[in-house]
Amino acid sequence: MNKELHQLIANNISRKSFLQKAGMGLGAVALGSLMWGQGETAKKIIKPVISGNGSLGGPHFAARARRVVYLCQSGGPSQFETFDYKPLLEKMHGQELPDSVRKGQRLTGMSAHQSSLPLAGSHFKFEQKGQSGAWVSELLPHIGGVVDDICIIRSMFTEQINHDPALTFMQTGNQLPGRPSIGSWLSYGLGSDNENLPAFIVLVSNNAPKDQPLYARLWGNGFLPSKYQGVQFRSGADPVLYLTDPEGYKAADRRQMLDALTDLNQEQLKIFGDPEINNRLAQYEMAFRMQASVPELTDMSDEPDWVFDLYGEDARIPGTYAANCLLARRLLEKDVKFVQLYHQGWDNHGSLPAIIPNQCKATDQASAALVTDLKQRGLLDDTLVVWGGEFGRTNYSQGKLTKNDYGRDHHPASFSMWMAGGGIQPGLSYGETDEFGYNIVKDPVHVHDFQATLLYLLGIDHEKLIYESEGRPFRLTDVAGKVVQGIIA
Template sequence: MSHHHDDDIFKLHTPDFDQLNKKLDRRTFLTKTTLGLGALAMGSLLGKELFGSTPKAAAGAGGLEADILKALPHFAPKAKRVVYLFMSGGPSQFETFDYKPGLEKLMGQNLPASVRQGQRLTGMSANQSALPIAPSIFKFNQHGETRTWVSELLPHTAAVVDDLCIVKSLYSEAINHDPAITFFQTGNQLPGRPSIGSWVSYGLGSDNNNLPTFIVLVSKNGQKDQPLYARLWGNGFLPSKHQGVQFRAGKDPVLYLNDPDGYDGKDRKEMLEYLTKLNQLQNSAYGDPEVEARISQYEMAYRMQTAVPEVMDMKDEPDEIFEMYGPDSRDPGTYAANCILARKLLEKDVKFVQLYHQGWDQHGNLPTAITTQCKATDQATAALIKDLKRRGLLEDTLVVWGGEFGRTVYSQGKLTATDYGRDHHPRCFTMWMAGAGVKAGLSYGETDDFSYNIVKDPVHVHDFQATLLYLMGIDHERLTYKFQGRRFRLTDVEGKIVKGILS
């Protein structure tokens, strides 16, 4: 490649460059517009922003957008970073944290109409002639100084229960997986909105210029009973640089990041500099904000070529770390290995790390299936809490654990003394948080004797989202983005901070 002066590239005379520099001449304009002079007349009615708009106007990033970002954070953040452990499929509260001993004497009885209150069922249960109550077959014991009830399926989590803030009164409107997960991740049941990590990235930016602000890890050892879509960590209508970047186990942790075989990469920086100039030329002509986003992404990718191999390398982790996180932690891509990787990313000041572990959708054979799930996740989850705590990171890191909804008290399908299944239940379910800004050793909210309805301190999905943003120093009502003529936010038009869990 020949070397030009920095400005020479703007003087190159090729048909493409000439056309780009001219933007649209009269002939091209009249050819390309389907309405010809009618389009020009429409332009005069709609104003100068339709044609010949300035880059700033075209970017949709007017003064108000800049003012919104300039004001952040709105108050002193409690949490500098978040690790969100998403248990995809809907973990049963009955087999984990919401102890209901009174159900044992009601086994097999039909769920009372006074409890159900006419609430809708999924299509999988609606045709059942009866809704037989299914007590959990697993034992619960009290743990820690707080004497918190935890299932025998979670012995390692039980050992750190005094560090947890367990919220038993979450609720959602969504009763099926895709809309429910989309609702949790984006604030709306319909696809297309930015994910929660993207909102954090947009609002607060990065504390590490060599790694993405928002990183996603998906367990390879989770049951793939329900699909996950990349749009769950997508940027929606926000600039694309705020999308979550998935890290994978294996040769290519980030797709398309490594150089092709046979290319030594020596002139990569020079190539990127020329590509940036081309993009800047296009940006000056058309004012498309995505051009600037792509420039920053190319630059990030170049820096990541060094940063990613370093953070993915586990050879410096001592044996005691692998022993603490469990035997799976030596196998890259498992939930346990991803928990170690999450800790390493948090140490690098990555702001939002999200782990997805599938397989919690247990409509039948629940006792066996949930035992497998807990065995795959329990030790590593507790180890992450202990690891962050001893490194001094837990005090300014928020850890979140939970799924998209809970499970029904009644059995879907057959019920025996040792086997049953549970359907989706959005009316009440359990999540927990730990670390920065939340009260340790707290159980918040209560459900009725059937864990079917909330009787104290309900927490809506939007309330959870508003509280997470608050802990990051963000007022959820003030972090907005204008799209298609409307200002959007993560919590839509709802959400209140759950003050009762704040430390």
């Protein structure tokens, strides 16, 4: 590169302006992966991807899981209609919640004005399923069918009582925006096992009620380098935005452009020494490789009919929860480190008996199918599956209560999740709430405990996965969290 061009870059183009203008449309693409450069010029800056190429240089100890799929049920599914059977609520339906049970715990603004808090028994029946005899609602017959492969945790709790801080806390370890998400922490710590796909991919159901908003910061990189952000795959002709080349533009043209861009950025790196230059280039290169890998991955025509039968007819409709579960399996087969599905619609403040059956119908079969599919392909043993929301629901009705109609408010003090595979003890029901389902009486699991356990199963000591920002060391679990040994096989 001649001295005049070097001087032009140094004097007339700010780093931010240069990176914004030099991307030629690829700058918005494919955030969230470790990289490897193609071509000799790219290799001057970008290190090649190898196994264990994250900041840790490899796990702290032997990992039980290599990858994670997190089925996030946004809105707070009711534990009383899914996994936490409380016959006492049926007997006391309509009676006041005893003060001795509530113990002065705070209420949301939606319930605090109520003159009474009438207990609401579930409208739906429960049965004991499998050899483990776990209680599961009639709304979840398919999950009931795999209950011996999963671990139901009935003693989750959090401090956050509203959706945004609670979901942010669940995904990032802090109620305030700006921290890295779980997938970003894993991508940063462990790196990638696939050089042609991001380490962290996000799927959002298009067939779910949009009762509570989802924000990209839930899968954001926070203060970590930008290449660790999650990449959202969408349904439709362009699964990743801006990935497709303009008409008449060939792969060779793109390769030539990227090589020229690398030369320009090499000069920028010499002048400013800003590591974000490498991160941007990493994203451009990943986008280039994804142009070949993504269309093949999202083309479901090679899946046999029995697979669609397993996941349900919705699996044939791109973007549905069922289709995303099937796509998640395909991503996991390609060794994508962290796949996160978001499904909204669980915020049932009113008319719960009429609404929640649709939610369960949309998610039950595909969730169970994913466990079954991974198991029969030999992937469940080293894949961790997580299902759950940000908090639970109250045992009393919010608003009008009748025999067949009620709603449930937010309840952070106890809720249910389940996990499977990846070192989790199958067929286990862990933790216990009181007979009212209001307070935990055995084996409480805090959100930070859940996060610490997830990292542990991937071979990470949560106290040692640290990133320093603004002069302070940070970690996913902040200054708390303990591994829940009781759910580990």
